[in-house]
Amino acid sequence: MGMAESILLTIATAATPLLIAAIGELVVERSGVLNLGVEGMMVMGAVCGFVAAALTGSPWLGVLCGILAGALFSLPFAFLTLNIATNQVATGLSLTLLGLGLSSMIGESFVGSPGVRLPNLFIPGLTELPLVGRLLFGQDPIFYLSILLVFAVTWFLFKTRTGLTLRSVGDNHASAHALGIPVIGYRYGAVLFGGACAGLAGAQLSLVYTPQWVENMTAGRGWIALALVVFASWRPLRVLAGAYLFGAVTIGQLHAQALGLGIPSQLLSSLPYLATIVVLVLISRNRRLTMINTPASLGRAFVPDR
Amino acid sequence: MRLELVKRPQQSTLFAAISPLIALGLTLVAGAIVFAMLGENPFEALYYYFVDPLRELWSLHELAIKAAPLIIIAVGLSVCYLSNNWNIGAEGQFIMGGILGSMLPVLFPTFQGPLVLPLMLLMGLIGGAAYAAIPAILKTRFNTNEILTSLMLVYVAQFFLDWLVRGPWRNPEGNNFPETRRFHPDAVLPELFPADGRANLGIVFAIVAAILVWLLVSRTLKGFEVRVLGASPRAGRFAGFGTTKMVFFAFMLSGALAGLAGISEVSGAIGQLRPTISPGYGFAAIIVAFLGRLNPLGIIAAGFVLALTYLGGEAAQISIGVSDKVARVFQGMLLFFVLGCDTLIHYRIRLVRSALKSDAAAVAKAAEPASEGA
8 A cells, every 4th residue: 555545544534523523513603603612522432332342243233323422412401502592602512521421431441441443444446456455445334424424414404394494493583483383302403403414424433444442532523623614614625625634734743743854743743633623713704704614603692582 | 200490579578698608518528429429538537628728828818818809800791791701711811911921030030120010010911902903803893793802812822921931031041940940039929927827919909900990890981881782782781881892892802811810820929930830810809700700899709719629639738648630620619509599589489290291281271261251
């Protein structure tokens, strides 16, 4: 396998969790809800996925448990913000804090225990093709799922009636409610979907990216995913581009560390976070662009007047 | 069955006072359930968590040591959150305050005397405020979301500290351990009652900061401005209050206080810089701010409660072998319950039996007089 090919492969592996979590959050925000708990749901998905896989020996069950854990863990957020109209920023933040605490408690006895890796796809003939074989036909199943998700979500949001309704809920919940659309129901669906995606992204980390459990192993990826949604101005295909850009930055700095260019490793490690700030600034300085694309009801609590 | 929120005509003063207490009670119940699931006797576990640490004098000193940074940071954050500025990067500002404040004893260890400590504290304030100014500049100048930038800067600060203590600031006589030289006595925050325990001036800073910020918010025009701009930016603009200035004011005040907490922790409880100088105080302080209902005086009490979860975590690990990670679960649940209970201040919660039936009844009732008229 060539150097370039292996770098591209690792970039895809690093970009996939960001992509999945960001796509989930994009749907949540399109429905008008800002869930800052991505990091917490992701780390719960990572720990539950890992533990389930370690106990049963099946990475597939691990993935399933990761998805379920993320979705279940989004429920308290949904109840608080949607049913009893708490502040979404603070509630999301508490979801993240609780998730980080709960995951380190659950995973404590699994630190250092051997992980199970989700097997890569192998199609005789195709996977062995030079250059593109491994890239297109030899990756882990979650990679394919992530690409599928991007197109499925694009189709759902912009080509289906339900998707249109979801966006209308996010743009003006009062009008949507007046039209008889169950605003809270739609938002529950979106938040659960976002939780499931974050859980899947977490499971990818602990079952594919680095098949082991380390406390706080999400390392801010949930927050980067949130930034990606802004970066993408709430468009799924741009999330795809953004996630791969960040995957490239992450892998690039790892290679730079391995080469030992005399740059402090800590500076290189902080590059993905600095890059997040830079792209956020570049995107949001264009006020009109952000104003047009931001779901108008984003982050605002909705209390039906009757 | 369906939940329905009915807006109260006025805020409930009763629930404003007791909602944090209800939240605490609910957290204890949930905590008991967690302990039972871990196979512990819940009452015994809760006792070791929340009562045992309060029984000894030295332990109360430790409580004050943990409460001080939480209170100092949370008091600053309350001004931020009241004015609707979401600074969640206090952890990074704490670290930067600790770093800048440590410059004197680390780089100029021969400079000693009574001037050292005040200068260190001042530099801690400046370090935190300067670091918090970054998200403020980005927010006002480029319209960048301050939640994400302030949080990203936490990671950057952590890496920066790690680089310093492993690289240029490492103790030359320290056998390659990743830590700076120990501070000389003039650079150490004095202990209050050295005979009884370790509690230092930090807790005094905390109380003073809380009282000053309380006066600021409740008794001055600036405080009024904070609350108006937080509740309604539009109304604030009509009143001639500057939004941009407020962003800087809130961020730099909270950053300065977080920096003060950082240098107090480093020069008091630790005595040198290490790769990690905070067990998540910057994030726990967010919980403290909300548990104290964003009121600096309430925050003093809330700070001690959160400090108790840290201490109780350690105590329970030693006495009954429950993981000290449970402390963070407690802290997370506490914030959830606090936010949930705060809804009771603004709304009455009603359980409606069946939405469809009651709606149908209402429609029928509304239609009746109309049909009579026709």
